[in-house]
Amino acid sequence: MFSRFIQRPVLSIVISLIIVFLGVLAITGLPVTQFPSISPPKVNVVVDYPGANNELMIKSVIIPLERAINGVPGMKYMASDAGNDGEATVQVIFNLGTDPNVASLNVQNRVASVVNKLPPLVVREGVKISREESNMLMYINLYSEDPNTDQKFLFNFADINILSELKRVDGVGYADILGNREYAMRIWLKPDRMLAYKISADEVMEALSKQSLEASPGKTGESSGKRSQSFEYVLKYSGRFTTKEQYENVVVRSSSNGELLRLKDVADVEFGSSMYDIYSNLNGKPSAALVLKQSYGSNASQTIENVKKKMKEIQASSFPKGMKYEISYDVSKFLDASIEKVLHTLVEAFILVGLVVFLFLGDWRSTIIPAMAVPVSLIGTFMFMQYFNITLNLITLFAMVLAIGVVVDDAIVVIEAVHAKMEEQHLSPRKATKKAMKEISGAIIAITFLMAAVFIPVAFMSGPVGM
Incomplete structure (x- = not known):
């Protein structure tokens, strides 16, 4: 089988080019994450x-x-x-x-x-x-240079104008604001007043539900089919209360002589926030903290670039005077730096292998063989990574660094065997290659299966180890 590739070098070159081409196509579509998704x-x-x-x-x-x-x-x-x-x-x-x-x-x-x-x-x-x-993407803090801008306004501005836009960005799987400062009408009941008037919290809730409600009053003057109507009116109802004064004047209790007990008599009403459990500050200034997480299968670096682009668009079109944002945490900085270091390691390992082969064999033509075999093998790996839904992350890139040694070992074994045949038996390169491959092809295949027997069974283990 191997002699066929030796006799037809063009076929071998074409197959190698196809592997490289498919690998390059796979690289463009591989999702990039910091760590593999094993949770x-x-x-x-x-x-x-x-x-x-x-x-x-x-x-x-x-x-x-x-x-x-x-x-x-x-x-x-x-x-x-x-x-x-x-x-x-x-x-x-x-x-x-x-x-x-x-x-x-x-x-x-x-x-x-x-x-x-x-x-x-x-x-x-x-x-x-x-x-x-589980994949954290970035934190964005929204703040204002205006000292009159409070956290309540920042939260609701982010909730209305920013959060909905970021959720639509491709690759964002989760977007939310820490805490809950949504606008709300706060009613602080006064226990002493309630005790004096013998009012319970349930009575207050009942009064609110009966007087502040959504209703559909319908129409008046609609034709009945028996006689025509000249006018038809659609009745409108103002709906739930929206102002502090409306809530203050909610009638909690009334007497037969016309006396009214209003909500403002037993409680303080203010336009505030839904909750006050979480506070967010940036450099001593109130801020709204947005947290973004990556969706599975997306490209982290590309998603972050899209988020930054979207934030610039929102800032140009919607931000009031003095309002700014700051990206407090960005996983792409660490991710890009880590991937860059791993890629440098790949290049350095590739160069060192070439130098070692050249120093020991002293033949530049022999050095070219592993120099061509390594890129074909590594680039072709991306094709299988895409097929098995494996993301491009620090662990997989590190594994590729280790795999260089395995690929180069096989190439060096073949080259040394061919050199030995050429020197000892004075054969031509083609004949020496054929004879060497007949002798060592079984050993190379055995080594490959041995390596597979070590690593592949781990993939069938349950839990994060197998993933």
């Missing part, structure tokens, strides 16, 4: 229960959700967490190889079957189900 798929179920403590969250929310989710296809285990801030999280971890999209859908179906058993406040706040993206 199991995770799906998070987040619920909010305003005013609830840890014990109440476990009894009324966590236990029903765990019972419904338990046994979902592909599930490995799950972990739950509930705090005294009214927020609970159920994290479902799946087996390696499970499709995260299918896993998220299965969890969503299980949660939907138990939503009617959850407290009404939890249902009103909504149950959020999302995949967890």
Whole structure:
């Protein structure tokens, strides 16, 4: 078989060029990440229960959700967490190889079957189900030079004008703002006033739900089909209250003689933030911290470039005077520097191999053979990396550095065997090559299978080791 390639060098060159061409095409489409994705798929179920403590969250929310989710296809285990801030999280971890999209859908179906058993406040706040993206991409801090700009404004500006744009960037799998400073009408109840008027928090909630609501009043004057109507009016309702004054004047209780107890009599009303649990500062100035994570199979460097480009567009079109942003963490800096060092190592190893071959054999034609074999083998590797959905990361690049030695060893063994035949038996290069290959081809194949027997079985191991 090998003699056919020796007799037809053009065929060998064409095959090598095809391998190089396919490898170059694969390089352009390979996803680039810092580290390989070996963590199991995770799906998070987040619920909010305003005013609830840890014990109440476990009894009324966590236990029903765990019972419904338990046994979902592909599930490995799950972990739950509930705090005294009214927020609970159920994290479902799946087996390696499970499709995260299918896993998220299965969890969503299980949660939907138990939503009617959850407290009404939890249902009103909504149950959020999302995949967890493990590849951190970058942090962006939004701040303002204007001292009058507070964190509340920065958060809501980022939420309205920036976050939705970044979520649409190709390669961004997760985008969110740390904390929750969304605009909200805060009602701070006064216990002493409530005790004096004998008012409970439930009565306040009931008054708010009855007076601040969305309604569809319909139409008046619509034709009935029996007689024509000259005018038709669409009735409009202002909807939920939107100002501080409207909430202050909510009637909590009324008496038969016309006395009214308003919300402002038992509470302080302010236009504030939904939560105050997380504060973000940059160099002593209030800021909104945006966190971005990479979607699986995307190119980290290209995604970051797209995000930076999008941020410049938003800054030019939407930013008010004095508002700026700063990229506090950018994985591409470390990633590019690390990949550059690995590529330098590849080039250095390639040059050293060529020097060693030339020094020991003293023949420039013999040096060309491993110099051509190494690039063909390495570039062709990218084709198989794409076929097996392997990302281009620090681990795979380091493995390619180690693989140079294996490729060069085989090439040097062949060259030395050919040189020995030419010197001892005074044969021509072609005849010496044929004779040498007949003697050592079995040994080279055996060495290749031996190396495969060492490394390939590891790929069939379960867990992160196999991945």
